[in-house]
Amino acid sequence: GGQGNGGVTAIAELTISSLPLETRCAPFPLRQHGGFWLPETFLPGLEAARARFEPRPSDVLLASFPKSGTTWLKALAFATLNRAAYPPSGEGHPLRRRGPHDCVQFLESALVVSDDMFASLPSPRLLSTHLPYSLLPEGVKADSSGCRIVYICRDPKDVLVSWWLFTKKALGTQDGPTNGGNKPMLSNGPYWRHVLEYWAESKRRPQKVLFLRYEEMTRETTSNVRKLAEFMGCPFSGEEEADGVPDAIVGLCSFDHLRSLEVNRNGANDFNIKNDSFYRKGVAGDWANYLSPEMAAQLDLVIDDELRSSGFSF
Numbered sequence: 001g002g003q004g005n006g007g008v009t010a011i012a013e014l015t016i017s018s019l020p021l022e023t024r025c026a027p028f029p030l031r032q033h034g035g036f037w038l039p040e041t042f043l044p045g046l047e048a049a050r051a052r053f054e055p056r057p058s059d060v061l062l063a064s065f066p067k068s069g070t071t072w073l074k075a076l077a078f079a080t081l082n083r084a085a086y087p088p089s090g091e092g093h094p095l096r097r098r099g100p101h102d103c104v105q106f107l108e109s110a111l112v113v114s115d116d117m118f119a120s121l122p123s124p125r126l127l128s129t130h131l132p133y134s135l136l137p138e139g140v141k142a143d144s145s146g147c148r149i150v151y152i153c154r155d156p157k158d159v160l161v162s163w164w165l166f167t168k169k170a171l172g173t174q175d176g177p178t179n180g181g182n183k184p185m186l187s188n189g190p191y192w193r194h195v196l197e198y199w200a201e202s203k204r205r206p207q208k209v210l211f212l213r214y215e216e217m218t219r220e221t222t223s224n225v226r227k228l229a230e231f232m233g234c235p236f237s238g239e240e241e242a243d244g245v246p247d248a249i250v251g252l253c254s255f256d257h258l259r260s261l262e263v264n265r266n267g268a269n270d271f272n273i274k275n276d277s278f279y280r281k282g283v284a285g286d287w288a289n290y291l292s293p294e295m296a297a298q299l300d301l302v303i304d305d306e307l308r309s310s311g312f313s314f
């Protein structure tokens, strides 16, 4: 207490400029911190969140690596958690007017560094993060805080291809992320470590961390939404099931529906990234149209090596 916002920012900047710098993940300069390569622009937000974020027992934090299904998870969780106030089939639903990224903000968002860090949001709060588990605010991780974490995991080859095309399209760079040694350099990476941390925690404390997979969600969307609702503490009632509420949420948040909305075709989010860049193809396995079998085999080799003896596989 007692420290002004300016003080926090100044201290964070001082530390940030001394961290190892990586510029091969165009257009984001990355800084190495806690064993991960994090976008420089989010580091003040990370510091502010760790210093000042106060978790509530009803908080739900959606965690993901960029390009692994963040937008979809935000839409599904938002629609599920807020279905009493906003019935999914209602014309006035917020997701019909605002993009999922504006409905669910990032914990480490630099935009909130100087204000009250989500304190004014009503409970239950829904927030998101691309931070690795180990760097989350301690209060969020503590059993005693009661707040819950949902992680979405995706096939690394699809994440890589999605990232590469996203940076080219949304951010207007000529090249996507380039090769870091024999491993692709992606913001918030290494990816395998990001996944492993959340996966290990979901095994240790399944009531604290729900681990979802993009591929399973594309195959069985409704049953995954039921799982999500139960985990968030708001399971669907028999009446809601009879009324088709879970399916209505799935329909509202489907790739084709979200992408067709005016806000997602022509709008931009608070970070000035065009909303349409978050909707590309939305399927599992599209990497095969971009990576040669040799490239895929090379990536598999790197990942198998990193996952060895972890007990986890994609």
Ligand code: A3P
Binding pocket: 064, 065, 066, 067, 068, 069, 070, 071, 072, 158, 161, 162, 163, 165, 253, 254, 255, 256, 258, 278, 279, 280, 281, 282, 283, 286
């Ligand atoms: P592709 O590039 O493979 O199509 P993120 O939201 O984490 O940035 O991830 C973006 C990826 O999720 C993109 O993958 C995008 O098309 C896909 N996606 C976005 N909305 C989706 C939805 N409603 N359902 C399924 N996939 C979706």
